[in-house]
Each structure stands twice: as C-alpha cells, then as structure tokens.
Amino acid sequence: MSTETPTQSSPASDKLDRGVLVIAGVVVLGAIMSILDITVVSVALQTFQQEFDATSAQVAWTMTGYTLALASVIPLTGWAADRFGTKRLYLIAVGLFTAGSVLCASASSLEMLVTFRVIQGLGGGMLMPLGMTILTRAAGPERVGRVMAVLGIPMLLGPIFGPIIGGALIDSASWHWIFLINLPIGIAAFVYAFVVLPKDDVEPSETFDWLGMVLLSPGLAAFLYGVSSIPEAKQEHGTVWTAQVVAPAVIGVLLIAAFVPWALNRKNLHPLVDLRLFSNRTMTVAVLAMSLFAIAFFGASLLFPLYFQSVRGEDALHAGVLLAPQGIGAMITMPIAGILADRIGPGKIVLAGITVITVGMAMFTQVEADTSYTYLLSALFIMGLGMGGTMMPIMSAALATLKEHAIARGSTLMNIAQQVSASMGTALFSVLLTNGTIDLDPTDPATYVPGLADAFATVFVVATILVACVLIPASFLPRKKIDHAVDPTVLVGH
Known part of the structure; x- marks a missing residue:
C-alpha cells in the first residue's frame, strides 16, 4: 500500500488543496486518453471500410476488440494495484496505451489494427479504476465527492467531444492521427505521473487469484462479445438467437456464475x-x-x-458539435454536485440529477423529422445539468464508505458494473432501433424520414423509463454526510 502522503486529507480539511489538484491533473489526463479513444474511433469506421476494403461488421471489431480488452483487464487492476503499487501500475498502463496507439497508427491491415486496439484496451482498461483509487486515497473519504467530480469531467465529455475531434483530424489530416495524437499526450502523462505521484510503499502480501482470473476475465470478454454481436445478428438474420450471440454469451454467464461462489469462499482470502x-x-x-x-x-x-x-442529415463532425450543450450542462453542475455530495450526502444530489435527466430525456420522446434545433439543444442541456449530479456522486457514495486498502477493489467493482452495463445498454438500444426501422423503405423519402423519426421517439420512451428506474436504488443512497470519525461501521475492508 502507498504510505500517507502530504496530499492526503484530514477530517478538518475541506477544499481540495494544491497537492490533490496536481494529482487530479495526472488522473484526468490519463482518463481523457482512454475515454476519448473509445469515441474518437467511432467516426473513423467508414474510413476504415474504404481503407481496408472491409464490411461494416468487420471494421466494428476495431471498437469491439478495444472494449473486450478493456473489460477483461479491469478485474486484474485491483489486485495489481495492491501488489505492485498504484504509481508503478499507472505508469505501465499509460505506457501500454501509448505504445498501442502508435502501433495502431502504423497498421497496414485491418487484422493488425484490431490486434493493436486490443493492446490499447489493456492499458486503457486500467487507467480509470487506477485513477479513482489514486484520487480517493489522495483526498480522503471526506472529499471523495469533489475528486470524483473532477474525474467525471472526461467521463462525461469524452463521448461528446470524441466525434468532434475524430472528425476534425480525419478531415484535416488522415485517420492515422486519431491514434498519433495520443503519443505526445501519453508522453506528457507518463512524465507528469512519474514526477507527481507519490512513491509506492508496497507490502506484497496478497497471492494472485489464478482461478478467479481464468473464470472472470474470459467470462466477461465472452459475455460482452455475445452482447455486442446482438445488433449485427438482428440486422443480418432478423433474430438475436444466433450461435454468434448465444454461444459466447452463455459461456460467459457460466464462467461468471462459477466465479461467484469461488470469490465468496472463505478460503479465498484475496479474490480477483x-x-x-x-x-x-x-x-x-x-x-x-x-x-x-x-x-x-x-x-x-x-x-x-x-x-x-440519419434523420437531420448532419455529418459526424456537426452531430458531435450539436451534442455540446450536454457537456456544457454537465460542466456547470458537476463541481457543485461534488461539493454538495460531500456536505449533505450523495443521495439527495443523485435523486435530483436523475429527475432532471428524466425530464430532458422525456422531451426527446416528442422528436419529429423537423423538430426545432432550439428544442433539441435545450433538451440536451437539461440532460447535461442532470448528468453532472448523477454518475460521479454515485461513485463517491460507494468509495467514501471504504477503508484505504479496499478502495482499489471498490473502484474495480464499480468500473466492471459500468462497463458491462454500458455494453448491454448499447446492444439493447441498437436492437430496439433496428426493430423500429425494419419495415421502413429507404427509397421512399416521403415516408422514410418521418418513420425514422417516429422510431427514435419510441426508443426514447424506453430510455426515459429506464432512467426513471434509477430513482429506485438512488433513493437508498446516503442522504446525509458520513461522519467517518464517529461511524466507522460503514467502512469495509479485507
């Protein structure tokens, strides 16, 4: 474990001091690299099809391979952080991600590109849970809401600005630059982390859970592969019940199910x-x-x-720009939500945030082929206001109740839940949209575009209901500040 450093908080401290902010800069830089690279590639898929003479299903592996590698390595991060130290592991992750980026830029075939994207994902998958661990340890449980708000900026803005950056680089230079841009950022992040992060003081007492790794990492990868294949199967075969979907998904579920009793076994002192x-x-x-x-x-x-x-005829770059109000809304409320979560507990903040997002999402259930941009951008801005008070307060609620040596394991667990759920959500909404458009005739513009808009409106109804359902577990989150000095019973460790 890392020793106490001058950047760690005391119960009396309130604001984020300079030492914590400097460390936050390291973590945010790494998070920006990892998250932007998930979304920045999305605008290059058509370019990859032309460059490598491939189908849309084949080039989709440039995103799927990255996601699978990212999900597979997350479970290892908690153990590796405890075993080798957060600074060493963070430097390795930044180096691996940067090297993978350079290799991607040098790829001369689609197979090479997918392989190098996997290398990228192995590094990128460690950056976010490590960043949460480093920041939470530096700031202490009393200020975890604020540091999570800092870390939340790239998590929420990455999906918004990724397409803008990717589109601009492809239009002005070439697809290689969506990867090469990570080289100077990676070098800066490596040097910054090497200088700023406190030296590791590790007690190598934990054994590695080999059986857990054999069960969980392949299980997650297989399950997510099956889930990510659902939209393609639905589009090509008209059903999700294909061998490409069912076989890996079932194998993944069985492996994950086998991991559960093993992880809970009392003889297994340090599960993955x-x-x-x-x-x-x-x-x-x-x-x-x-x-x-x-x-x-x-x-x-x-x-x-x-x-x-598809409905309004915008290109990828302008579509990304139109999403900016969402990011602006999140930037306004996120710092405020972080402070309030520390002072009055995260429960009230999350309930308010989810309510606001539900209102914004409900506005999209009324979209048509000619809905005014003022209406659409207002709805996105409202959703952004709610987003700033939702995801990171949920994270801080979990991590604020953990002892220092359990933080790495807690951030790993939260990141696995987020990654698996995000993949399931993407597959779900892709299938719903495919179902809604399957009977439309693209050769008849008079009916196709309005029908497409109606399909989107219907899917947004489902999205609104699902967002509103978050209110149920959110209502059980702490609604008052956790007094760590008085109530140590909420702290969980090994």
Missing part, C-alpha cells in the same frame, strides 16, 4: 474481484444504481448522434 464488498449496503445500492444508469444513459447516448445524422 472482492464480492464481499456487497456486504456494504451503500456499495450494493451504488452498484445497482450505476448499472441501471449505465444501461439507460450510455445506451441512449448512441441515439443522439444517430438521430442528427
């Missing part, structure tokens, strides 16, 4: 993912809230740029 953290009521509620939110929000996030492109 510590499911005993679910004995903490707040952690359990936070995982449920995060899972529902990720399904609804990340799934619905797929719909907004698609609506602007």
Whole structure:
C-alpha cells in the first residue's frame, strides 16, 4: 500500500488543496486518453471500410476488440494495484496505451489494427479504476465527492467531444492521427505521473487469484462479445438467437456464475474481484444504481448522434458539435454536485440529477423529422445539468464508505458494473432501433424520414423509463454526510 502522503486529507480539511489538484491533473489526463479513444474511433469506421476494403461488421471489431480488452483487464487492476503499487501500475498502463496507439497508427491491415486496439484496451482498461483509487486515497473519504467530480469531467465529455475531434483530424489530416495524437499526450502523462505521484510503499502480501482470473476475465470478454454481436445478428438474420450471440454469451454467464461462489469462499482470502464488498449496503445500492444508469444513459447516448445524422442529415463532425450543450450542462453542475455530495450526502444530489435527466430525456420522446434545433439543444442541456449530479456522486457514495486498502477493489467493482452495463445498454438500444426501422423503405423519402423519426421517439420512451428506474436504488443512497470519525461501521475492508 502507498504510505500517507502530504496530499492526503484530514477530517478538518475541506477544499481540495494544491497537492490533490496536481494529482487530479495526472488522473484526468490519463482518463481523457482512454475515454476519448473509445469515441474518437467511432467516426473513423467508414474510413476504415474504404481503407481496408472491409464490411461494416468487420471494421466494428476495431471498437469491439478495444472494449473486450478493456473489460477483461479491469478485474486484474485491483489486485495489481495492491501488489505492485498504484504509481508503478499507472505508469505501465499509460505506457501500454501509448505504445498501442502508435502501433495502431502504423497498421497496414485491418487484422493488425484490431490486434493493436486490443493492446490499447489493456492499458486503457486500467487507467480509470487506477485513477479513482489514486484520487480517493489522495483526498480522503471526506472529499471523495469533489475528486470524483473532477474525474467525471472526461467521463462525461469524452463521448461528446470524441466525434468532434475524430472528425476534425480525419478531415484535416488522415485517420492515422486519431491514434498519433495520443503519443505526445501519453508522453506528457507518463512524465507528469512519474514526477507527481507519490512513491509506492508496497507490502506484497496478497497471492494472485489464478482461478478467479481464468473464470472472470474470459467470462466477461465472452459475455460482452455475445452482447455486442446482438445488433449485427438482428440486422443480418432478423433474430438475436444466433450461435454468434448465444454461444459466447452463455459461456460467459457460466464462467461468471462459477466465479461467484469461488470469490465468496472463505478460503479465498484475496479474490480477483472482492464480492464481499456487497456486504456494504451503500456499495450494493451504488452498484445497482450505476448499472441501471449505465444501461439507460450510455445506451441512449448512441441515439443522439444517430438521430442528427440519419434523420437531420448532419455529418459526424456537426452531430458531435450539436451534442455540446450536454457537456456544457454537465460542466456547470458537476463541481457543485461534488461539493454538495460531500456536505449533505450523495443521495439527495443523485435523486435530483436523475429527475432532471428524466425530464430532458422525456422531451426527446416528442422528436419529429423537423423538430426545432432550439428544442433539441435545450433538451440536451437539461440532460447535461442532470448528468453532472448523477454518475460521479454515485461513485463517491460507494468509495467514501471504504477503508484505504479496499478502495482499489471498490473502484474495480464499480468500473466492471459500468462497463458491462454500458455494453448491454448499447446492444439493447441498437436492437430496439433496428426493430423500429425494419419495415421502413429507404427509397421512399416521403415516408422514410418521418418513420425514422417516429422510431427514435419510441426508443426514447424506453430510455426515459429506464432512467426513471434509477430513482429506485438512488433513493437508498446516503442522504446525509458520513461522519467517518464517529461511524466507522460503514467502512469495509479485507
């Protein structure tokens, strides 16, 4: 474990001091690299098809391969952080991600590009849970809401500005630059982290859970592969019940199910993912809230740029620009939500945030082929205001109740829940949209575009209902500040 450093908080401290902000800069830089690269590639898929003479299903593997690698490595992060130290592991993750980026830019075939995207994902998957661990340890539980608000900026803005950056780089240079841009950023992040992060003081006492790794990491990868294949199967075969979907999904579920009793076995002192953290009521509620939110929000996030492109005829770059009000709204409320979550507890903040998002999402249930941009951008701005008070307060609610040596395991658990749920949400909304448009005739513009708009409106109804469902677990989150000095019973460790 890392030793106490001058950047760690005391109960008396309130504002984020300079030391914590400097460390936050390291973490945010790494998070920006990882998250932007998920979305920045989305605008290059058509370019990849032309460059490598491939189908849309084949080039989709440039995104699927990254996501699978990212999900597979997350479970290892908690153990590796405890075993080798957060600074060493963070430097390795930044180096691996940067090297993978350079390799992607040098790829001369689609197979090479997918392979190098997997290398990128192995590094990128460690950056976010490590960043949460580093920031929470630096600031202490009393200020976890504020540091999570800082970390939330790239998490919420990445999906918005990724397409803008990707489109601009492809238009002005070439597709290689969506990867090469990570080289100077990666070098800066590596040097910054090497200088700023406190030296690791590790006690190598934990053994590695080999059986857990064999069960969980392949299980997650297989399950997400099956889930991510659902839209393609539905589009090509008219059903999701294909071998490409069912076989890996079932294998993944069986492996994950086998991991559960093994992780809870008392003889297994250091499971790969510590499911005993679910004995903490707040952690359990936070995982449920995060899972529902990720399904609804990340799934619905797929719909907004698609609506602007397919219904309103915007290109990828302008569709990304039109999403900016969402980011502006989030930037306004996120710092305020972080401060309030620390002072009055995250429960009230999350309830308010989800309510506001539901209102904004409900506005999209009324979209038509000619809905005014003022109406659409207002709805996105309202959703952004709610987003700033939702995701990171849920994260802070979970991590604020953990002892220092359990933080790495807690952030790993939350990131797995978020990644799996986001993939499920993306698949769900892709299938719903496909079902809604399957009978439309693209050769008849008079009926196709209005019908397409109606299909989007119908899917937004489902998104609104799912977002509103987050209110149920959110209502059980703490609604008052946790007094860590007086109430140590909420803290969970090994």
